[in-house]
Amino acid sequence: MSLKETETYQIENTSTADLNFIYTLFEEAITYIKKNNYVGWTTYDKNFINQDISNKLQFKITNGNDIFCVFSICFTDVVIWREMEKGDAIYLHRIVVNPKFKGQKQFEKILNWNIEFAKEKRLKHIRMDTWANNPNIIEYYKSFGFKHIEDYTTPNTPELPEQHRNLKVALLEMKL
Structure with a gap:
């Protein structure tokens, strides 16, 4: 996947050299999330992060040495999207913004x-999917043109x- 350059940032694949920062x-x-009593992650899976890097499915937005955020994509998500999965979508996952760059429209860049x-x-x-019991984040994504399709409880x-x-x-x- 190609590097995208703009006046103020680049989007490129992450590498294992980025792991500690990720x-x-x-x-x-x-x-x-915990400090502010928000609904969100309570843990994260390092194996999936490593797989995303190995498969060149995780990206970072950078400017020089600064990493603004990271996000992952995939091209199939049958476990969550079930019969709606038709191979005609890109899926956004695991978006994490560097706190130093919050409020700078990282999601818009992604x-x-x-x-x-x-x-x-x-x-x-x-x-994409997000926490069903977090109406603020759902409304945030809807403000970018996403439509809420349904709520679904993922399998274990x-x-x-x-x-x-x-x-x-x-x-x-x-x-x-």
């Missing part, structure tokens, strides 16, 4: 890149990251 981002996000990438691949949808399966098992999620979709 783990720190997840740990800081969990601490922030979404714009994914829209462009999905169109290049002739995909019809961008899909090793096919999902640890933090995603037995979780009630809101399925969100943007048609391209």
Whole structure:
């Protein structure tokens, strides 16, 4: 996947050299969520992060040495999207923003890149899931054009990251 350069940031694959910083981002996000009594991650699965890096499915937004955020994509998500999975979507997962760069529209950068990438691949949808019992984050994603499809409780399966098992999620979709 190609590097995207703009005036102020780049989007490129993460590497194993980024692992310690990625783990720190997840740990800081969990601490922030707990401190503020928000609904969100309570843990994260290092194996899935490593797989995403190995499979070149995790990306970072950077400017120089600064990592603004990381996110993962995949092209099939049958465990969560079940019969709706038709091989015509890109799925966003595990978006974590560096606290130093919160409020700087990181999700907008991620979404714009994914829209462009999905169109290049002739995909019809961008899909994601988030916590069903967090109406603020659902409304946030809807403000970017996502539609709430349904709520779904994920199965307890090793096919999902640890933090995603037995979780009630809101399925969100943007048609391209």
